[in-house]
Amino acid sequence: MAKPQVEPPEEAAVRQSVAKAEQSLYASVLAIRDRHELERLGIAFYDAETTLQWSYNADAMFHAASTMKLAVLLAVFRQHTRGELALEEPVHVRNKFLSIHDRKPYMLDINRDTEGEVFERLGRTMSVEQLAYHMITSSSNFATNLLVDVVGVPVIQTALDELKIEGIKVLRGVEDQAAFEAGLNNEVTANGLLKLLRLVEEGKAYGEEASARMREILLDQRFKSGIPAGLPQAARVAHKSGNISTVHHDAGIVYLEGRKPYVLVILTQFPSETGARTAVADVSRDIYECLAGMNGG
Amino acid sequence: MAEIESESGLKIVDAFDLDPELRALLRPGELVEGIRGQYHHLPRYFYEIPSREAAREIRVTPHFGLNEFLLVDLKEAARVRAFPRYVPCAIRIAAFYLERLREATGAPVHLAVNGGYRSPAHKLSVAATPHMWGTAADVYKIGTVVLRDRASIETYNRVIEDLTDDLYVMPYGHEIGKADDHIHVDLGYVTVVPREISEDRLEGPQDKPRFAFEERRRGDRRGWPREPLPEVLPAAAHAGSTRSESQK
Known part of the structure; x- marks a missing residue:
């Protein structure tokens, strides 16, 4: 009779530590869900330092809100890498788009505060790269729709398919009210966004150069109430948030001094009367503390 | 190929003399069907603009630079966007009428991107739009007024209609053939044969040479x-x- 294999004491300690961390995270996430009265919560997480991977409800589809802009960014760099779109190409800044539902034209209700520089260029041109920058850093809906027109929805989906990213469905640009009312929405899962960001971090999203440029843009994100709000000041986060009336998401790569980065996606959905709270920041803080605990820090 | 220079100093070219790629994009003399089933010949004689600097410096009227009619984005074919660029000689007539509009309003008249000349290869060149003749202009701003509502568009449409019977203005509306974020004016399908051109050279388009x-x-x-x-x-x-x- 074969002797039962004995696990080395160090490995057993690591395994126990990971199991304990996972249990602790799970309990803490449930507490956050209840405390913030969330209708739904989806989390996906991968740590390049420990290779720890953890998720909660990570294959559930959520309204994408502005996280779909990550897929548009990916498609822009796909076209660029293939030589089909130069980043300096001029694009007419025009507030007129066609609904995917009835092909009728619609205009964005432009918020001058958030659209700032893009709005200022109305009637003139901006480069593809400038639009990509504003689409991510100030979450410009205007820039997003212009880029969706430039690359086309089928190319966005092709980019996702080529990189075998499941769980991101892009049908249209933003503020297409007719499509929204017809139930035609962009959707994401936590795992889908995690895969996309892991490829960007690992330099596998259309090559190292394109991935590096995408990371640079994501690092300039101006909205920091999500993942960064749960982290120490010194942390750098390459991320994209997404907010509409009943969802608040954030998906990003977290860079901390002295360790490899981790990728974190937090999707939340709440009743319209509740309003957005700090659930995303709370989950981000819990995960950071969990990792710090595992690292003995 | 004899070089022909117009009175403005711009070189005039017969588009049949351009290289095959450009010729295929500009399609000189070709018949194009309009939205109502009528056919029109595309322009054949073009001004050649050697450089971006030249486009900026050349004034077609006191208040309009040639570059304003060349503003396009990536919807225009890349080869057409590259200098030397070509614009139909009728552009001067369009500029003349826009100058009159400027005088009537007393304010700068701003052409939109893709609102001047569009080659037949431009993605917005649907059917026989007069933009392909260089005789149309999309104005998105007059003075400080951005034209994106019924009131401003209809007000300036009336100004143009009072100005001349030569110009067609597109009515306000969201459907095809109407405009809701600019004023569209055009002179129709005017082609210009500059006086420097001799029309005894009757070469026409030869899409299918026998040999x-x-x-x-x-x-x-x-x-x-x-x-x-x-x-x-x-x-x-x-x-x-x-x-x-x-x-x-």
């Missing part, structure tokens, strides 16, 4: 570099490139 040597002779006449010809007829290759551009 390859015809294209070779044409190239020799115009000083094109002699390259070994592919086995396929060059004209067939042109037709192919035209199709692929329009599919972009």
Whole structure:
């Protein structure tokens, strides 16, 4: 009779530590869900330092809100890498788009505060790269729709398919009210966004150069109430948030001094009367503390 | 190819003398169907603008620079956007009327991107739009007024209608054939034969030369570099490139 294999004491300690961390995270996430009265919560997480991977409800589809802009960014760099779109190409800044539902034209209700520089260029041109920058850093809906027109929805989906990213469905640009009312929405899962960001971090999203440029843009994100709000000041986060009336998401790569980065996606959905709270920041803080605990820090 | 210079100092070219790629994009003299089923010949004579600086410096009227009619984005074919660029000679007539509009309003008249000349290869060149003749202009701003509502568009449409019967203005509306974020004015399908041009040279479009040597002779006449010809007829290759551009 074969002797039962004995696990080395160090490995057993690591395994126990990971199991304990996972249990602790799970309990803490449930507490956050209840405390913030969330209708739904989806989390996906991968740590390049420990290779720890953890998720909660990570294959559930959520309204994408502005996280779909990550897929548009990916498609822009796909076209660029293939030589089909130069980043300096001029694009007419025009507030007129066609609904995917009835092909009728619609205009964005432009918020001058958030659209700032893009709005200022109305009637003139901006480069593809400038639009990509504003689409991510100030979450410009205007820039997003212009880029969706430039690359086309089928190319966005092709980019996702080529990189075998499941769980991101892009049908249209933003503020297409007719499509929204017809139930035609962009959707994401936590795992889908995690895969996309892991490829960007690992330099596998259309090559190292394109991935590096995408990371640079994501690092300039101006909205920091999500993942960064749960982290120490010194942390750098390459991320994209997404907010509409009943969802608040954030998906990003977290860079901390002295360790490899981790990728974190937090999707939340709440009743319209509740309003957005700090659930995303709370989950981000819990995960950071969990990792710090595992690292003995 | 004889160089012809207009009174403005700009070189005038017969688009049949341009290289095959440009010719396939500009389609000189070709018949194009309009939205009501009528046909029009595309312009054949173009001004050649050698550089971006020249486009900026050349004034077609006291208040309009040539560059304003060349503002396009990536919807225009890349080859057409590259200098030297070509714009139909009728552009001067469009500029003349826009100058009158400027005088009438007393304010700067701003042309939108893609609102001046569009080649037939431009993605917005649907049917026979007069933009392909250089005789149309999309104005998105007059003075400080951004034209994006019924009141401002209809107000300035009336100003234009009072100004002249020569200009057509597109009514306000969201459907095709109407405008809701600019004023569209055009002179219709005006083609200009500059006085420097002699019309005894009656060469027309030759989409399908019977023999390859015809294209070779044409190239020799115009000083094109002699390259070994592919086995396929060059004209067939042109037709192919035209199709692929329009599919972009």
